[in-house]
Amino acid sequence: MLFPRLADPDTAEAVRFGDRGLNYSELATTARAVAGSLSATRGPVAVHAEPRIETAVAVIAALHAGVPAVPVNPASGPAELAHILGDSTPTGVLCAPDTALPDALTGLSRIEVSAPQDTRTLAADLPEPSTSAAALVVYTSGTTGPPKGAVLSRGALAATLDALASAWRWSGEDVVVHGLPLFHVHGLVLGVLGPLRRGGTACHLGRFSPEATATALRAWSGSRPTMLFGVPTMYRRLADSAETDTTVADALRTARLLVSGSAALPVREHDRITRLTGQRVIERYGMTETLMNTSLRVDGPHRPGTVGVPLDGVDLRIVDDEGAPITTLDGTSIGEIQVRGPNLFTGYLNRPEATAESFDGDWFRTGDMATVDGDGFVRIVGRKATDLISSGGYKIGACEIENALLEHPAVAEAAVTGQQDTDLGERIVAWVVPRDTPPAAEELIDHVSGTLAPHKRPRVVHFVDALPRNELGKVTKTALRDQHR
Structure with missing residues (x-):
């Protein structure tokens, strides 16, 4: 029963x-x-x-x-x-x-x-x-x-x-x-x-x-x-x-x-x-x-x-x-x-x-x-359709970059998407809700480069007032991409 x-x-x-x-x-x-x-x-x-x-x-x-x-x-x-x-x-x-x-x-x-x-x-x-x-x-x-x-x-x-x-x-x-x-x-x-x-x-x-x-x-x-x-x-x-x-x-x-x-x-x-x-x-x-x-x-x-x-x-x-x-x-x-x-x-x-x-x-x-990993612990890097970015021959998970951005004290929320790029295949784009005054985009790019491998750094940073979300709080990245276009 x-x-x-x-x-x-x-x-x-x-x-x-x-x-x-x-x-x-x-x-x-x-x-x-x-x-x-x-x-x-x-x-x-x-x-x-x-x-x-x-x-x-x-x-x-x-x-x-x-x-x-x-x-x-x-x-x-x-x-x-x-x-x-x-x-x-x-x-x-x-x-x-x-x-x-x-x-x-x-x-x-x-x-x-x-x-x-x-x-x-x-x-x-x-x-x-x-x-x-x-x-x-x-x-x-x-x-x-x-x-x-x-x-x-x-x-x-x-x-x-x-x-x-x-x-x-x-x-x-x-x-x-x-x-x-x-x-x-x-x-x-x-x-x-x-x-x-x-x-x-x-x-x-x-x-x-x-x-x-x-x-x-x-x-x-x-x-x-x-x-x-x-x-x-x-x-x-x-x-x-x-x-x-x-x-x-x-x-x-x-x-x-x-x-x-x-x-x-x-x-x-x-x-x-x-x-x-x-x-x-x-x-x-x-x-x-x-x-x-x-x-x-x-x-x-x-x-x-x-x-x-x-x-x-x-x-x-x-x-x-x-x-x-x-x-x-x-x-x-x-x-x-x-x-x-x-x-x-x-x-x-x-x-x-x-x-x-x-x-x-x-x-x-x-x-x-x-x-x-060897102990069977699973780490999600994102959705295949929206969170896996192919850039410069690397497969990059958006979640890893988002976590790195969130470690910066000036960042309240962050989302990462890919954008078509003739040279890299896809470039990494960051969408950031600042805590107060937005920091310089270069400061956030350097922060990610200092935390992760350099090829995982964002190439573009957009500052926004809020991230679009569905009823369960998931960021709707298709809306972000549409906004970019």
Whole structure:
């Protein structure tokens, strides 16, 4: 069963969103009541994935009914929403009673989720679907084309969550605190379904802020161990706040585990968090199609700048441009990550050709470039399409240069892209958000040259007020390139 504690529920708290909470009995009752209305449904149902307790209930209900849930970003534009609805063809949309749906969703059957539900409306028990049954259809970010719906099975969810439980010593005693969006794997699968599979508590902030995070951590400290999930931009804001507000630093010290994902956490932020709180941030690596692939382990060495080692059950290799496995694991040879294991998606919805192209035999081509050292620790250097720069005959990872730029005291944020160059093939372009007065471009170029090999220095430096980011805080480098053009 995906959620054993929901099969024999009690009064322990299951989910909390702000000042609203449901215990396991209330969640089981409410989800089963909604599931009863879905039992005759064929095909997927959309979930208007607002950061509120009804979203958690809606997804649990769909899983209980054996109906694939399609989490929809409530901020999706009309074109993106039309594409997702046209591709997944949901039979209805689950939402809170007071939700004002966008026009594109109003044509679907509206299934309202009230929490908590009166026990007298409890639906009859439904059979547990098979592990191969589709659980979620999560759409990719669409950075290389229209978003594709990754079909995730119940077995894949269980496999990835159980592997993380081993790596993090995650138990039913843990409370997971986060403020992540619920239409992506990080916030929904890890941040909500993960605690419920363990029999613990999911505590969603509703809206992230350092102050709200500190309040939630303090509320649980002393009674339950806490795990904080976040993305690099959140940890940067937490570090900024902890520099001046000791209550934030003190609250972070109470956490059992700090976990960062969805993008690389710069080494500078690792160092700041440790200096301010004494805590070490654990990074993990995954993507929509594979769920989680690697992680640092709580009982293993801490190596900032890496995403740890493959999780239990996951095979990982890096391959060269011809697809041949790189067997020299020296921590410097760069190749594309390929993975296989029970955590992989079933395929892209209605896209058999795209599914076939994404596999090399039974190995999934991630499109992420990395090095692996002799101990199996993986260091991501960036996306093959946007972060691997071929300059002067060298393959250069953008992340390495970004980390070097962030070590300069005048740099608040940095991103690196490649630009076509008739001599070098590609020239390295740096995009820098300064802390105050921008330093001279030559000063930053010299700084990188003094930190890394000279061929990795930027040839162009742009100073900008902010870097374009998506909902999970990842820099959208295609937008930077478009801006340059």
